[in-house]
Amino acid sequence: MKKYDYLIIGAGSAGCNMAYRFKKNGKKVAIVDNEGIAKGASGAAGAFLSPLPGKENLYNTFVNNSLEFSLNFYEKLSPESIKKNGVLRVTNDNFSDDKLQTNNIKNRYISTDELQKISENFTKIDGYFYENAAILDPLKVCTKLIEGCDFYNKDIKELFHDGNCYNLEDIKADSIVLAQGAIKSLVSIPYIKISPIFGVKIDVKTTTKIPFNIHKSISISTNKNDETVAIGATKERHDTTEMECLTTCDKCSFNPNSQQEQVETLLSLADELIKLDNLEVVNIYKGARATIKSYFPVIGKVIDYEKSIKKYPSIQNGTKIPPQMLEYFPNLYIINALGSRGFVVAPLLAKLLCEEILESKKIPKELSSEKLFYKMARSKICISTVL
């Protein structure tokens, strides 16, 4: 039986970045995934790395700082897995001219005439070009991130802590990081309510040369290193259904819209931006983004909600109980809810979580699991105030 300092559950963008950080700090690391490496949302991702324009707020500042960090990080880690050709953003219902111009991110307006000089395949669009944008190869990046770590193709059904360490049949580990994406959590964490947003992305072959990524409501990539072009992604939220994902999307029988319908939507939205000659769809990917209401990701220690509330019921009436007095699952951490920008945000999140675990540095409030714990624990106060 092998024993590790850290076992990561989930080999997507989140888990692989955590594995990389621990290994870099000299720790003995294993990573498990029952589907393989980058087979969940991470395998379905574009994976576009683009800025989030608009008037500065906490969320887009976080995304744009993460983008700067991740572009440098991936370029150093695996230059062959990243193509940094920039992105042309075309206005849509959410991003008017004003919003695309109003920000600190360097950009340049490109008129229809200028675009058609670059390629006559562009339709009559114009837009704003952001140089700091790229597309990644998700599988190559995730594989590179976990080099030097042991990988197990294994479905973890439950966590068992024997009082000394986690003991999972043939693997032992002092600490565990849950990086399960949209899949039902292995422990009860009622204050982190993950809702899945499904999506389809396709890879196509085309003879059209695309000089940079293009984004309107969907994105079209530049011609990637393998000569294909990514088009993605559709978005489907099931607001009327309480959903907990038990499998990755390729094995899920719950398929509200036909896959073909989504592929046709992507092709028709792409056609509004650029004519793709000799088009052939070569791959279709499905995945579920894990999101929470605030759109911010979540990182931190995993608090045992039930035990904490039992110990300090007065939290629910507003009594201030400091985090260090709460009940935690032993050496258990989470990184999740990476939303639609998992490849943009994961490198910085993993750095922050690793620093909290190894150096006790504080996690920014908006990202912390503790914040969500207190929010849920105190939600009763708000209800009684309203009543």
Ligand SMILES: Cc1cc2nc3c(=O)[nH]c(=O)nc-3n(C[C@H](O)[C@H](O)[C@H](O)COP(=O)(O)OP(=O)(O)OC[C@H]3O[C@@H](n4cnc5c(N)ncnc54)[C@H](O)[C@@H]3O)c2cc1C
């Ligand atoms: C269609 C689509 C397009 C997207 N496009 C982009 C994009 O262009 N740019 C971008 O940055 N992001 C994009 N995203 C978002 C991005 O893919 C996600 O935010 C990110 O990949 C989430 O990574 P993750 O590691 O949290 O989850 P996942 O990649 O889903 O990984 C979780 C893994 O955990 C495994 N797992 C769960 N439970 C267990 C268990 N008990 N035992 C073993 N294994 C387990 C699962 O099998 C899964 O492989 C897109 C997502 C989708 C769905």
